[in-house]
Amino acid sequence: MSPVNDGLVTVLVVGLKVSAVCIVLVVARGVVWFLNMVLIMPLFDPLRKLPGPKASALENHFQDVMDPSRSSNAHEKWQKKFGKTFRFHGFGKHDYRMMSFDFRVVSHVLNSPTYEKPWQTRALLARLIGRGIFSMEGNEHKFQRRLIGPAFTLQSVKSMTPIFLQKAQQMCDQWELLISEPFVDAETVPSDPPPAYAAVATAAEKFKGVTVDVAHWISRASFDVIGLAGFDYNFKALEDESEEVYGAYRRMFDVADKGPRLRGILELYFPIIRTLWPDNGTKVTNESLRIIEKAGNKLVAAKKATVMAETSKQENQQRDILSLLIKANLSNDPSKRLSDAELLDQCSTFLLAGSDSVSLALAWCLHFLSLNPEIQIRLRNELLSIIDTAHSLATEEPCDIAVTPDDKYTLRATPPPTYRSSTHSIHEVWDEIEASPFLDAVIRETLRLCPPVHGTIRVATADDQIPVSHPVALQDGTIVEKGGFISIRKGSYIHIPIEGLNFSTDIWGKDALEFNPDRWTSLPQNARSPAYPGLGNMMTFGMGPHSCLGYRFTINEMKAFLATILPQFVFQPAAKIAKYNSILTRPYVVNKFELGTQLPLVVGRYSS
Numbered sequence: 366m367s368p369v370n371d372g373l374v375t376v377l378v379v380g381l382k383v384s385a386v387c388i389v390l391v392v393a394r395g396v397v398w399f400l401n402m403v404l405i406m407p408l409f410d411p412l413r414k415l416p417g418p419k420a421s422a423l424e425n426h427f428q429d430v431m432d433p434s435r436s437s438n439a440h441e442k443w444q445k446k447f448g449k450t451f452r453f454h455g456f457g458k459h460d461y462r463m464m465s466f467d468f469r470v471v472s473h474v475l476n477s478p479t480y481e482k483p484w485q486t487r488a489l490l491a492r493l494i495g496r497g498i499f500s501m502e503g504n505e506h507k508f509q510r511r512l513i514g515p516a517f518t519l520q521s522v523k524s525m526t527p528i529f530l531q532k533a534q535q536m537c538d539q540w541e542l543l544i545s546e547p548f549v550d551a552e553t554v555p556s557d558p559p560p561a562y563a564a565v566a567t568a569a570e571k572f573k574g575v576t577v578d579v580a581h582w583i584s585r586a587s588f589d590v591i592g593l594a595g596f597d598y599n600f601k602a603l604e605d606e607s608e609e610v611y612g613a614y615r616r617m618f619d620v621a622d623k624g625p626r627l628r629g630i631l632e633l634y635f636p637i638i639r640t641l642w643p644d645n646g647t648k649v650t651n652e653s654l655r656i657i658e659k660a661g662n663k664l665v666a667a668k669k670a671t672v673m674a675e676t677s678k679q680e681n682q683q684r685d686i687l688s689l690l691i692k693a694n695l696s697n698d699p700s701k702r703l704s705d706a707e708l709l710d711q712c713s714t715f716l717l718a719g720s721d722s723v724s725l726a727l728a729w730c731l732h733f734l735s736l737n738p739e740i741q742i743r744l745r746n747e748l749l750s751i752i753d754t755a756h757s758l759a760t761e762e763p764c765d766i767a768v769t770p771d772d773k774y775t776l777r778a779t780p781p782p783t784y785r786s787s788t789h790s791i792h793e794v795w796d797e798i799e800a801s802p803f804l805d806a807v808i809r810e811t812l813r814l815c816p817p818v819h820g821t822i823r824v825a826t827a828d829d830q831i832p833v834s835h836p837v838a839l840q841d842g843t844i845v846e847k848g849g850f851i852s853i854r855k856g857s858y859i860h861i862p863i864e865g866l867n868f869s870t871d872i873w874g875k876d877a878l879e880f881n882p883d884r885w886t887s888l889p890q891n892a893r894s895p896a897y898p899g900l901g902n903m904m905t906f907g908m909g910p911h912s913c914l915g916y917r918f919t920i921n922e923m924k925a926f927l928a929t930i931l932p933q934f935v936f937q938p939a940a941k942i943a944k945y946n947s948i949l950t951r952p953y954v955v956n957k958f959e960l961g962t963q964l965p966l967v968v969g970r971y972s973s
């Protein structure tokens with residue numbers, strides 16, 4: 366062999382040896398890390414001392430914690446057995462996690478800067494909606510919240526009322542068409558109807574109802590609402606379901622709705638998998654993100670140009686959330702301004718936060734009303750006492766909602782509803798609707814009983830002592846008394862059971878699991894602020910610095926939709942419905958889970 370070849374062989378052998386040593390070192394490091402995580406660290410985890418359900422080495426309690434079909438029983442059972450604060454097991458026995466129904470604990474965790482959303486939650490959201498306020502923490506979050514907050518004041522939300530009312534009516538016009546040309550949308554009815562469908566057939570016959578997947582229709586309407594209220598852009602998803610951005614958004618969330626699979630979890634830890642080995646879900650998500658980004662970029666550029674032109678002319682016409690954001694952004698220190706890409710991420714955040722959550726809440730509300738006909742009738746009567754005729758109900762002054770400079774959105778397809786007197790402006794009547802006590806109570810009770818966000822999670826970024834207001838009996842027999850503290854280690858997860866707190870019998874009484882809007886006319890002592898620190902006396906919108914910015918927006922949109930829908934339509938159940946939790950709590954037809962989110966109801970015309 367020549368000396369050159371000899372040299373090459375030596376280099377190759379050394380290279381192989383170095384590689385082998387590197388691989389051994391990496392594997393050894395992995396094994397040490399794994400053993401440390403599974404065997405050593407748990408021995409020193411203070412959460413180990415808390416009471417809680419047992420688990421075998423590979424068992425987890427995620428379903429009992431997060432699956433709404435099991436969580437209410439599991440939470441109730443655990444509270445009875447272990448008290449208000451306990452631990453459960455996450456990804457195996459080694460993974461101790463805390464859960465608490467003690468407001469002192471919940472409030473401490475949600476208000477203290479020591480606790481943040483886990484990076485896994487933020488990475489998942491960032492993949493779908495970019496780096497908007499949802500995935501921010503610390504000073505970046507404070508800055509964005511200051512910027513966005515003013516777009517959600519009472520006044521700003523009130524100015525969006527015409528949009529809510531008009532989109533609600535446009536949806537009713539579509540339902541009216543379904544009823545007048547009776548046909549059953551094949552896609553909304555399971556191909557093999559469960560007995561419940563047969564049972565309602567006679568009732569449907571009686572009031573000439575048709576089965577309508579109300580979740581689907583309200584989802585389209587609320588997407589249009591957030592388009593107009595958020596960006597002054599009419600997606601027209603109500604008119605055309607195949608609208609490009611709506612379609613992209615739906616397809617992307619249909620993938621996410623399938624729930625966390627092993628691949629999804631692996632992708633979170635090793636995002637490179639998406640590039641090296643994209644599956645159909647990844648391809649659909651990537652394509653959807655491309656469409657949304659393209660449309661969003663155009664929207665942000667056009668909006669910026671309009672706002673700049675208005676600012677130079679000292680005009681102030683644009684009231685949508687994006688315009689308010691751009692205006693606030695302009696007045697900021699240039700070094701702190703949001704870039705166009707960041708503005709786009711905020712748009713995606715509003716699309717996610719502002720459409721599905723409200724539409725699901727509205728769909729759940731119609732579900733509860735269909736199951737409780739006497740409440741449905743009472744609410745309709747309350748609304749009819751404000752609104753003159755059941756069938757023609759709006760203002761004579763058309764609401765002028767400019768959509769794009771060249772596209773004036775025609776607000777109504779059918780004659781507008783007429784409010785009690787033509788001398789009333791829509792805003793005057795709106796004040797009456799807004800102040801309707803039973804409408805308010807029905808909405809709050811829906812949001813309490815079926816909060817679209819089932820729970821939230823925080824991770825401790827440093828060791829901490831958490832104060833408790835209910836005693837905790839530790840495993841070694843020690844009692845942490847009221848006013849005492851529980852130790853928690855950096856990196857531990859705390860689960861906040863939003864739905865569980867809304868269901869607590871200690872707060873809401875024995876009928877906590879019943880749909881009883883009247884409870885809101887005299888709230889139990891424990892459900893009143895400050896004893897109950899959540900927004901609007903429930904945990905549905907969270908609490909603390911990350912609490913929901915869209916609280917008022919949601920209540921007002923729900924009021925406008927119900928006030929428009931109920932005087933025109935009657936609802937009856939069409940199938941047995943259950944809940945599943947995939948990012949949000951969604952309805953599905955029992956035994957028809959594979960059909961995805963659906964809430965079929967028999968919808969008939971109301972005639973007095």
Ligand code: HEM
Nearest residue numbers: 718719722723726818821905906907911912913914915919
């Ligand atoms: C039924 C409807 C809604 C529910 C149940 C809901 C629930 C929540 C909850 C629980 C949080 C806090 C999450 C946490 O602490 O981990 C939150 C945050 C947020 N919500 Fe909503 N939301 C709803 C509607 C809306 C709407 C309509 C908008 C905007 C148009 C919106 C915008 C936001 C934003 C921007 C945040 C993040 C705030 C921050 O991190 O500072 N939400 N929401």
